[in-house]
Amino acid sequence: MDYLVAVLVGLGLAEVATLITTVYLHRVLSHKAIWLHPAVTMFMRVATWMLTSISPREWVAVHRKHHNFSDVEGDPHSPHIEGYWQIMIGNVYYYRREANNDNTLQKYAADLPHDRLDRALFSRGALGFSLTGLLLVLLMGIGPGLAAVATLAVVYLLLNAAINGAGHTVGTKNFENDATNLKILALFTFGEGLHNNHHARPAAPKLSAFRGEFDPAWPFIRLLAALRLAKVLSKVDEGWENHRRRIVSEVNPTSPAAASAED
Ligand SMILES: [Zn+2]
Numbered sequence: 001m002d003y004l005v006a007v008l009v010g011l012g013l014a015e016v017a018t019l020i021t022t023v024y025l026h027r028v029l030s031h032k033a034i035w036l037h038p039a040v041t042m043f044m045r046v047a048t049w050m051l052t053s054i055s056p057r058e059w060v061a062v063h064r065k066h067h068n069f070s071d072v073e074g075d076p077h078s079p080h081i082e083g084y085w086q087i088m089i090g091n092v093y094y095y096r097r098e099a100n101n102d103n104t105l106q107k108y109a110a111d112l113p114h115d116r117l118d119r120a121l122f123s124r125g126a127l128g129f130s131l132t133g134l135l136l137v138l139l140m141g142i143g144p145g146l147a148a149v150a151t152l153a154v155v156y157l158l159l160n161a162a163i164n165g166a167g168h169t170v171g172t173k174n175f176e177n178d179a180t181n182l183k184i185l186a187l188f189t190f191g192e193g194l195h196n197n198h199h200a201r202p203a204a205p206k207l208s209a210f211r212g213e214f215d216p217a218w219p220f221i222r223l224l225a226a227l228r229l230a231k232v233l234s235k236v237d238e239g240w241e242n243h244r245r246r247i248v249s250e251v252n253p254t255s256p257a258a259a260s261a262e263d
Pocket residue numbers: 066070164168179195199
């Protein structure tokens with residue numbers, strides 16, 4: 001029973017970590033689509049440090065480079081270049097390989113603040129994650145505590161790997177880019193599974209685009225905005241007109257080509 005609770009706690013924390021990743025690391029820092037109140041920002045910084053051990057500058061730099069070179073030479077983690085299972089299993093290796101590249105950091109994350117707290121604390125990711133492990137062990141006992149922290153680590157890594165691996169390989173497409181939409185994955189990754197939509201308009205604060213798609217982070221962002229703890233900076237539909245919707249343009253019965261074919 002203790003271990004069942006431990007796994008559930010680990011799953012819950014992995015979901016919290018995934019929500020913070022998509023809202024803070026991805027939409028706020030990487031694409032500047034959302035502004036957060038300083039108190040929320042501080043909460044996100046601490047939670048990122050304790051639940052993911054990620055350095056925000058590194059994550060942002062690797063992710064922006066991924067947008068610049070999606071599935072061509074230079075992409076830090078392309079399943080088409082490295083191999084599908086290499087990314088699905090070893091995504092963290094490819095992430096670290098790029099994150100250790102100082103040139104990538106300088107080129108893609110020079111605009112990010114790096115204050116004293118970052119230098120003293122948040123850049124020491126292993127310390128933050130170890131602290132979480134220690135707290136879980138103190139609260140739940142050694143065995144269940146370690147099971148909870150292991151569940152958090154494995155589930156978080158696998159969800160991120162699925163976005164970068166499956167999210168560039170299997171699923172459906174609304175837009176003509178190399179990424180894919182996986183609605184089921186989007187439910188567990190707070191919208192990140194709608195990766196085809198995201199590559200079509202990276203600055204959009206909301207990752208769902210059409211009926212039948214759901215971005216679970218969007219109600220959370222709207223709630224923060226209603227509480228004046230966040231502001232949406234880019235328009236929800238910004239950039240759509242620049243990308244042809246592949247499926248509709250091919251089958252839309254009201255398009256001029258289809259209409260003339262019926263005549
Ligand atoms: Zn991608």
